[in-house]
Amino acid sequence: MTQTPPEDAPTDAQSTFSGTREVDPRYALDEASLGVWLTANVEGYAGPLTVRQFKGGQSNPTYELSTPGRTYVLRRKPPGTLLPSAHAVDREFTVISALHAQGYPVAKPWALCTDDGVIGSMFYVMDKVEGRVLWDLKLPGMAPAERRAVYNAQVDTLAALHRFDPAAIGLGDYGKPGNYFERQVGRWTKQYRASEIDPIPAMDRLIDFLPATLPPEGPTRIVHGDFRLDNMILAPDQAQVRAVLDWELSTLGDPLADFSYLLIAWAIPGSLRNGLAGADLKALGIPSVEEVVARYSEKTGAPAPSNLDWLFAYNLFRLAAICQGIAGRVRDGTAASPQAKSMAAQVPALAEGAWSFAKKAGA
Known part of the structure; x- marks a missing residue:
């Protein structure tokens, strides 16, 4: 997963997060064992095999597998002791299989491996999709019309996901029905408590406030859980989404959770590469929140959300809990990214941001 970026993210995020590097020794694969498994389980596979690790990603180590005839991507659970229900690569495989169909x-x-004996943890293999991953929301170097087209494609792709009836595409049992926000607040509270290091008063207040003010239940749809620009691959030369990545947090739930998560970018300072607040959106060609809401509502037929402050508080609380989990993995030596320490340090600021929206929502 490629969570919220570090506060001190370099201005050239594109080169920092894009592409591959040598495999971190902590996440080295038994390439001989992997090659045997690929030969047996991936139709048409033929070595020799070259393995590199992607720079992006904080949660599940992700690798490029190159062969003379084809390039694949491998996603694995990290080794070591993990939080309950985290790093669910088998669920990723299930949902992308259904959606690809x-x-x-x-x-x-291509295939899922549940045998830890092959490389040390569960993993799956998929095709590598060629194209662009755009890491800076202000899309430097693009013309205004290009930026608007990218943002419209992003919203349309999320709306298309939320139009699916999960049961109709074989995902009716992919998550529990009903009480989505209640279950999510409970889940992230547990994850936060399991990784807690120092007390953060704003998180304690949110843990009391959010369950007491849950919104009305919405329709049950497929929820990606981390839907944002840098979890998509776009065509090299046009605003066409070729692949949505990183389905680790996906489940069945309220589509407003996904949509409001996308919208928090407009509330994050524009000085950060994942923020747009204060940026001259009109000059950039980037749609306003109101325009994004209108387009999403048109594409899904759903009414515009009336409780964005609560939804923003929830999403920032959730991000704080995710980053606290990364802090726990830094402490335990299992964090997958060199940016993990910086991300872990964001928890107090995210918690304060969440509490500020909670106050707007009536806390």
Whole structure:
């Protein structure tokens, strides 16, 4: 997963997070064992195999597998002791398999391995989709019309996901029905408590406030859980989404959770590469929150959300809990990214941001 970026993220995020590097020794694979498994389980596979690790990603180590005839991507659970229900690569494989069959833009899945004996943890293999991953929301170097087209494609792709009836595409049992926000607040509270290091008063207040003020229940749809620009691969030369990545947090739930998560970018300071607040959106060609809400509502037929302050508080609380989990993995030596320490340090600021929206929502 490629969570919120570090506060001190370099201005050239594109080169920092894009591409591959040598495999971190902590996440080295037994390439001989992997090659045997690929030969047996991936149709058409033929070595020799070259393995590199992607720079982006904080949660599940992700690798590029190159062969003379094809390039694949491998996603694995990190080794070591993990939080309950985290790093669910088997669920990723399930959801992209169902969506790929419907023509939704995801990578072609090849095979899932649940045998820890092959490389040390569960993993799956999918095609590598060629294209652009855009890491800076202000899209430097693009013309205004290009930026608007990218943002419209992003919203349309999320709306397309939320139009699916999960049961109709074989995902009716992919998550529990009902009480989505209640269950999510409970889940992230547990994850936060399991990784807690120093007390953060704003998190304690949110843990009391959010369950007491849950919104009305919405329709049950497929929720990606981390839907944002840098979790998509776009075509090299046009605003076409070729693949949505990183389905680790996906489940069935309220689509407003996904949509409001996308919208928090407009509330994050524009001085950060994942923020737009204060940026001259009109000059950049980037749609306003109101325009994004209107487009999403048009594409899904759903009414515009009336409780964005609560939804923003929830999403920032959730991000704080995710980053606290990364802090726990830094402490335990299992964090997958060199940016993990900086991200872990964001928890207090995210918690304060969440509490500020909670106060607007009536706390």
